[in-house]
Amino acid sequence: MCNPSAGRHPGHRLRSTRAGSTWSVPLPSVSRILTTVIRTLHSDDSHTTSTPSMTSTSKPDIVQLLLRDRPAFHRGGDARWDSLPETLEAIRAVVKPGDSTIEIGVGASTVVFTNGGAEHTAVSPDPEEHERVREYCRQIGVDDSRLTFTVGFSDAVLPTLLGHDRSLDVAFIDGAHSFPFPALDWYYVTRSMKSGGTLLMDDITIPAVTQVFRHMRLEPNWRLEGILDERAASFRLLAPPPPGDDWPEQKYNKGYPDFSFAALPDRLRLEVVARAAKLRHGLGQRYPVLRSIRQRVS
């Protein structure tokens, strides 16, 4: 669950890193800081409205509308744990009418999926959040007839909700952030995603999420499309992951054997022994005669 005391969702922030940027985030320049300050002042002015509204002449962009209205969907209507603007914008940009989409967690992002005309399923344990999102959609005139809420914890719901049919076009993981939920959510979502589908993940700075991010970043079947709000990531699935337990092939496991659990003197001994064994194995592969001599003498 979200931990509001940790400041996980401090309300919307402003764009500072664009979608499509690389993982390395440049140090902020003076002009960038000034721009951010000016935009922050401007944004605070423009977000004082609390009543949901649409102008009569033109339909506002859904993300702008959410930023203006600031509906509180979470914790009994007292909290806003919303995803940040670039993330909402990325969802808006990628979702097409009729897409099959899923989201773990509920909130502002659910409104954006729904507004995009997706056949959208959102999973969370709190039915009150669901009602609040529906109510807001109705207030702003967003058709919620293709929105389905599933009440429950993702680890219980996803194994039956999602199969291996690779039918999902877009998915967003922003549910429970404690270990191992991000990895569980990622597993079930991934096995159901189309090649070419987009998977977005919020809160990659939380270590339980970071480990999933690192794995995706290293695997050739995922392409990082962008870092959003300096906190979320968008990936494209290029091909299904290879079947079976291919752990030695996974770059995430490159550090094998990892003796970091051991105290320093033991760790050094274990590492030396492991390196010697690896060297012996390598030499045996390269020079089979050495291997047969060793087998004879041992």
Ligand SMILES: C[S@@+](CC[C@H](N)C(=O)[O-])C[C@H]1O[C@@H](n2cnc3c(N)ncnc32)[C@H](O)[C@@H]1O
């Ligand atoms: C950070 S909020 C999601 C914010 C949302 N993306 C938005 O833009 O407003 C986290 C959500 O995860 C839900 N949640 C918490 N634990 C969960 C679990 N185990 N399975 C599914 N959802 C969970 C919460 O009820 C909440 O809706």
